Amino acid sequence: MDEAAARGRKSIGAKRNPESADAIVKAAEAVLREAGYAGFSIEAVARRARAGKPTIYRWWPSKAALLIEVYQRQKRVETPDTGNIEDDLAGFLENLFAHWRDTPSGNIFRSLIAEAQSDETAAAALAEYSKGRRGHTGRMIERAKARGEVAADVDAGIVADLIASFAWRHLLAGRLDEDDAAIRAAVRYITRGIRAIPGKV
Amino acid sequence: MDEAAARGRKSIGAKRNPESADAIVKAAEAVLREAGYAGFSIEAVARRARAGKPTIYRWWPSKAALLIEVYQRQKRVETPDTGNIEDDLAGFLENLFAHWRDTPSGNIFRSLIAEAQSDETAAAALAEYSKGRRGHTGRMIERAKARGEVAADVDAGIVADLIASFAWRHLLAGRLDEDDAAIRAAVRYITRGIRAIPGKV
Amino acid sequence: MDEAAARGRKSIGAKRNPESADAIVKAAEAVLREAGYAGFSIEAVARRARAGKPTIYRWWPSKAALLIEVYQRQKRVETPDTGNIEDDLAGFLENLFAHWRDTPSGNIFRSLIAEAQSDETAAAALAEYSKGRRGHTGRMIERAKARGEVAADVDAGIVADLIASFAWRHLLAGRLDEDDAAIRAAVRYITRGIRAIPGKV
Amino acid sequence: MDEAAARGRKSIGAKRNPESADAIVKAAEAVLREAGYAGFSIEAVARRARAGKPTIYRWWPSKAALLIEVYQRQKRVETPDTGNIEDDLAGFLENLFAHWRDTPSGNIFRSLIAEAQSDETAAAALAEYSKGRRGHTGRMIERAKARGEVAADVDAGIVADLIASFAWRHLLAGRLDEDDAAIRAAVRYITRGIRAIPGKV
DNA sequence: GCTTAATCGAGACGGTACGTCTAGTCTTTTC
DNA sequence: GAAAAGACTAGACGTACCGTCTCGATTAAGC
Numbered sequence: 001m002d003e004a005a006a007r008g009r010k011s012i013g014a015k016r017n018p019e020s021a022d023a024i025v026k027a028a029e030a031v032l033r034e035a036g037y038a039g040f041s042i043e044a045v046a047r048r049a050r051a052g053k054p055t056i057y058r059w060w061p062s063k064a065a066l067l068i069e070v071y072q073r074q075k076r077v078e079t080p081d082t083g084n085i086e087d088d089l090a091g092f093l094e095n096l097f098a099h100w101r102d103t104p105s106g107n108i109f110r111s112l113i114a115e116a117q118s119d120e121t122a123a124a125a126l127a128e129y130s131k132g133r134r135g136h137t138g139r140m141i142e143r144a145k146a147r148g149e150v151a152a153d154v155d156a157g158i159v160a161d162l163i164a165s166f167a168w169r170h171l172l173a174g175r176l177d178e179d180d181a182a183i184r185a186a187v188r189y190i191t192r193g194i195r196a197i198p199g200k201v
Numbered sequence: 202m203d204e205a206a207a208r209g210r211k212s213i214g215a216k217r218n219p220e221s222a223d224a225i226v227k228a229a230e231a232v233l234r235e236a237g238y239a240g241f242s243i244e245a246v247a248r249r250a251r252a253g254k255p256t257i258y259r260w261w262p263s264k265a266a267l268l269i270e271v272y273q274r275q276k277r278v279e280t281p282d283t284g285n286i287e288d289d290l291a292g293f294l295e296n297l298f299a300h301w302r303d304t305p306s307g308n309i310f311r312s313l314i315a316e317a318q319s320d321e322t323a324a325a326a327l328a329e330y331s332k333g334r335r336g337h338t339g340r341m342i343e344r345a346k347a348r349g350e351v352a353a354d355v356d357a358g359i360v361a362d363l364i365a366s367f368a369w370r371h372l373l374a375g376r377l378d379e380d381d382a383a384i385r386a387a388v389r390y391i392t393r394g395i396r397a398i399p400g401k402v
Numbered sequence: 403m404d405e406a407a408a409r410g411r412k413s414i415g416a417k418r419n420p421e422s423a424d425a426i427v428k429a430a431e432a433v434l435r436e437a438g439y440a441g442f443s444i445e446a447v448a449r450r451a452r453a454g455k456p457t458i459y460r461w462w463p464s465k466a467a468l469l470i471e472v473y474q475r476q477k478r479v480e481t482p483d484t485g486n487i488e489d490d491l492a493g494f495l496e497n498l499f500a501h502w503r504d505t506p507s508g509n510i511f512r513s514l515i516a517e518a519q520s521d522e523t524a525a526a527a528l529a530e531y532s533k534g535r536r537g538h539t540g541r542m543i544e545r546a547k548a549r550g551e552v553a554a555d556v557d558a559g560i561v562a563d564l565i566a567s568f569a570w571r572h573l574l575a576g577r578l579d580e581d582d583a584a585i586r587a588a589v590r591y592i593t594r595g596i597r598a599i600p601g602k603v
Numbered sequence: 604m605d606e607a608a609a610r611g612r613k614s615i616g617a618k619r620n621p622e623s624a625d626a627i628v629k630a631a632e633a634v635l636r637e638a639g640y641a642g643f644s645i646e647a648v649a650r651r652a653r654a655g656k657p658t659i660y661r662w663w664p665s666k667a668a669l670l671i672e673v674y675q676r677q678k679r680v681e682t683p684d685t686g687n688i689e690d691d692l693a694g695f696l697e698n699l700f701a702h703w704r705d706t707p708s709g710n711i712f713r714s715l716i717a718e719a720q721s722d723e724t725a726a727a728a729l730a731e732y733s734k735g736r737r738g739h740t741g742r743m744i745e746r747a748k749a750r751g752e753v754a755a756d757v758d759a760g761i762v763a764d765l766i767a768s769f770a771w772r773h774l775l776a777g778r779l780d781e782d783d784a785a786i787r788a789a790v791r792y793i794t795r796g797i798r799a800i801p802g803k804v
Numbered sequence: 805g806c807t808t809a810a811t812c813g814a815g816a817c818g819g820t821a822c823g824t825c826t827a828g829t830c831t832t833t834t835c
Numbered sequence: 836g837a838a839a840a841g842a843c844t845a846g847a848c849g850t851a852c853c854g855t856c857t858c859g860a861t862t863a864a865g866c
Contacts, residue, residue: 020838038319043826052839057828113373114318117311118239123375130374158386162367169366172314172323172373175283185359193394209843212817214857221817253818299844413812413861420760422812440721445852459854475821481763515775516720520641520715525777560788566767571768574775575733576726587761595796614830614843623843646821655844660823807866817856823848830843835836 008103017201023049024056026160028070030100033104042066062141067112068129072107079136085144085195089163092140094180101176110171135162142193149198210251217260224250225257231269231308234305238312243374265323268313274389280337286345286396290364291388297368298383302377313370337362342395355395363391366402407487411452418461425451426458429518430472435506439513444468469514470531476507481538487546487597491565492589495543496582498569503524503578510575543596564592612653621663626652627659631673640714645669647690657702670715671732682739688747688798689762691788692766695743697783699770702780713774737763746799757797765793 027049032040042063046053057104058065061067077099080091100106116122141156159188210220227251233241243264247254258273261267278300301307317323335358343355367387371377411421429451434442444465448455462468479501482493502508516525536559543558568588570580612622625705629650635643643774649656663669680702683694684798703709737760744759769789 011305021829036319041826050839051826052841054830054840055838058837063827069302110318114315116372117315119238127374154390155383155386158383161370162363162387162390165249165366165370166363169362169369172318172369173214173328182356182359185356186363189355189363189394191394193390193392210817212815212856212858214817215813216813216858218816218857242847243849247818251818253820253853255849255850256820259816341811363848411812413810416862416864417811417814438721443852444854448813452813454815455853456814460811500862503809512720516717519775520639521719529776555790557785557788560785561792564765564789564792567768567772568765569777570772571764574771575730576722580729582757582760587758588765589764591757591762591793591796592798595792595794614841618832618840618842620842644821645823649844654832655846656822657824657826657845658843661842745844755845805866807844810861812859812861814837815856816858817854818840819853820851821853822851825846825848827845827847830841830844832840832842833837 006169014123019053019054020049021059023071024051025066025070025084026061027051028066029073029104029108030189031164032070032111033192036107036113038055040067046083051066057184062119062121063113064115064119067108067115067122068125071105071108071112071129074103075099075107075180079140081140082084083147085149086191088140089191090145090180090184093163093167093183093187097183100171106171107175113172121184130164133164137163148196149193150191154194159190163187203284203324204284207386210331211396221250221256222260223254225252225331226267226271228252229267230305230309233271233309233312237308238315241312249363250313263320263322265313265320265326267317268309268316268323269326272306272309273330275304275309276300280341281345282341284348286341286350287385287392289345289394291381291385293338294388296382298371298377298379301372303316307372307377314369314373331365334365334384338364349397351395353396360391360395364388415420422451422453422457423461424580425488426461426469427468427472427475427504430468431475431506431510436515438509439516442469463540465520466517466527467512469510469517469524470527473507473510473514473515475530476505477501478509481542483542484514485549486552487542488589488593490542490546491593492582492586495565495569495585495589497572499572499580500586502573508573508578515574516568532566534568535566539565551570552593552596556596561592561596565589580602620720621651622655623652623658624662627654627662627671628669628676631771632676632711635673635711635714639710640717641682643670643714665722665724667687667715667718667722667728667754670718670725670729671713674708674711674715674723675732677706682743684746685742686750688743688752689790691721691743691785692748692785692794695740695768696766696786696790700786701780703774707775709779715773718769733767740766752797753794753797754799760796762793762797766790779786 024045028040031044035044040063042053042056045051045066046056049056056066060069076093077096080088080095082088082091087138100109110121112126116126124165137160138156141159142149144150145152145154145156164168166183170178210218212218225246227314229241229246231251232245236245238365241264242316243254243257246252246267247257250257257267261270277291278297281289283292285288301310313323313327317327338361340359342351342355342360345351346353346355346357371379411419411425413419414421426447430442430447433450434445438447442465444458446453447468448458449460458468462471464541477496478526479498482490482497484490484493502511514528518528538560540558543552543561545554546552547554547556547558572580608669612620612626613623614620627648634647634651638647643666645656645659648654648669649659652659658670663672680695680699683698684693685694694737703712708715715725715729719729731756732737740763741759744753744757747753748757748759773781
């Protein structure tokens with residue numbers, strides 16, 4: 001048990017104690033899982049991790065920074081490669097929704113977005129993170145372009161944006177349990193709109 | 202000045218004083234405009250409105266309820282009717298982005314979404330509000346269907362969701378200043394994907 | 403039941419409604435009995451009496467005024483007349499302690515004294531009331547003087563003060579359940595100190 | 604000036620800051636002196652001491668606890684030792700009345716008794732304190748017994764009670780300015796009543 | 805008989821204080 | 836010299852009362 005391990009954890013001298021860092025991130029994740037964003041406070045994390053608040057503030061200057069680290073420790077969602085862009089995107093969204101639904105990741109990411117609305121550093125970190133994910137999703141489109149499935153002049157970034165937007169909104173609106181048919185329909189409208197027209201360059 | 206008007210505002214008997222209600226909503230809007238979501242507290246609103254905290258709690262059970270009322274007092278965005286679905290949707294998004302950028306509305310709505318991540322009642326209120334807006338946007342699609350511009354089997358709600366998602370994400374990610382070309386491209390991908398195929402029923 | 407009677411009690415025109423006054427004093431007494439001084443608020447009395455707060459404030463300008471009226475409605479304690487000063491005083495104190503213990507009177511008088519510590523009018527009313535009681539108790543001493551039991555030069559008021567002081571302190575310190583032996587001992591010390599010396603004028 | 608000293612007072616690490624404790628008790632005393640019991644609130648004390656409310660609640664769980672500490676910081680009243688019980692007790696009461704009249708102590712003790720009427724912990728604390736004082740006064744009686752001035756079978760505690768009761772009542776009834784003759788008369792009645800009878804064992 | 809005027813229950817009003825919670829900073833002690 | 840611990844000021848939270856005010860109804864008294 002985390003808390004048992006933490007009992008009596010001491011300074012290990014003039015260097016960062018990795019046990020403490022670990023305990024703090026684990027505690028933050030546990031708090032988010034159990035109490036959600038509403039109950040997520042530095043105070044609560046410190047209590048749970050049996051750490052002093054200054055120890056947290058020393059390494060994570062804000063709630064946002066801690067949220068980001070917690071989120072990045074979560075497992076990433078796989079981007080399928082079925083050879084068909086519609087199946088790829090729909091599969092990705094279905095995986096993502098399931099992941100957000102079944103692990104604390106959803107709560108954590110929701111929290112991060114919320115925090116970014118009143119915290120500059122969270123906003124910056126979120127922007128940075130999003131850029132990376134955009135490239136990641138974009139590669140699915142690029143692969144489809146290479147296969148001649150998607151028109152060459154389509155902006156992969158914008159398509160990735162549409163997909164990510166759809167995911168965000170369902171997360172933030174608490175609509176992750178929507179049935180797969182709706183996801184497929186949305187994906188179909190987009191993929192139809194970007195497919196290469198046979199016979200056209 | 203509002204505060205001057207507030208001086209000496211009293212009860213008007215065993216019924217709600219509309220002057221107080223008005224002063225509170227106006228004060229809430231001012232606080233949001235000047236201090237942002239981070240500085241938005243019931244306490245601050247009460248101070249600014251020269252109202253007692255219980256008066257606020259009496260009528261708005263949560264911060265979220267107050268935010269919603271403030272947001273709904275803002276001017277609505279027009280949904281154009283150009284006779285062309287792509288122009289309609291792109292125009293709507295351009296108007297919406299400009300509205301969110303140039304008035305406090307954007308900040309208020311951002312705050313509301315953030316609040317909904319940790320407050321059940323805010324989430325419920327937001328869901329309710331979104332449902333209304335979804336129908337509103339959906340009508341643009343339905344008109345296009347009636348014109349034969351959009352396929353009859355397209356689910357207008359899902360298209361409206363895609364549009365709203367795109368807007369939310371740009372608001373929450375601080376990307377409202379993106380150029381109109383990106384908006385148009387996104388809209389084009391969707392509208393192409395849902396257009397009626399000539400000669401097909 | 404009081405509250406049932408109160409349902410639908412209305413104005414009886416341009417004069418004080420004695421039913422309301424009665425209901426308010428009764429409600430005040432009930433609140434003091436059930437919740438003590440800590441729970442005694444104008445708000446609570448109004449709720450219990452199904453009366454409007456202004457109706458209370460119209461007739462009793464302060465909590466203290468209401469307390470005074472409630473106290474004065476209580477039954478007074480009898481001063482025995484056994485023909486023996488020690489028995490008279492001890493009997494009186496025993497009766498008084500029992501009365502304070504077994505009826506709301508004790509709580510009410512405690513409250514009145516407490517209120518008088520921060521409210522001028524309560525202090526004045528209490529002083530007035532005390533003066534009356536002092537005379538009352540003093541008469542027991544005067545009777546004993548007349549019988550030649552107590553020295554003629556004894557100040558009856560001061561003896562009455564000593565007796566009242568003893569009672570107040572036991573009330574305020576929550577020591578009303580002290581056994582009668584202690585009361586008798588205290589009374590004996592005083593009566594011995596004031597008795598007439600045989601053979602002396 | 605106290606408040607100037609308070610400016611910028613900070614934590615001195617993981618232990619109680621005596622400067623803060625001191626500032627709080629001093630502020631409490633000042634508030635009582637200036638605004639009386641009616642104006643005595645934790646909020647007011649915190650403001651005056653430039654302390655956070657939680658700092659007060661951390662160390663004094665209730666208004667009563669703070670009152671007791673403030674009272675105990677006041678100078679104690681001397682118990683004279685003249686070799687004569689009547690002079691001892693009368694002198695003590697005269698000193699006590701003067702002390703209560705001329706320093707904030709009287710107001711503080713009044714407040715404490717009032718608070719005890721609606722607060723259990725205050726009542727308990729007051730009882731504890733009274734027990735100590737009872738012993739203190741009781742020693743005057745015991746000394747007189749040892750001198751053979753007071754009968755051996757007299758209960759010193761009860762005599763101490765009579766003296767304390769007399770003092771409480773005069774404090775609570777705002778009669779501290781009574782002339783010394785009344786005090787002496789009261790004391791005389793008691794001391795006469797408890798004196799040893801010459802020739803009796 | 806009609807108007808007037810005081811009273812009633814009701815409950816909203818601006819406020820103050822309550823006791824709790826968290827934020828972010830600071831310092832001592834321990835390793 | 837960092838970690839741990841916990842105290843510090845500051846201020847928001849949501850609730851309970853305060854004493855005042857206005858309402859609409861009710862009804863006795865005065866015209």
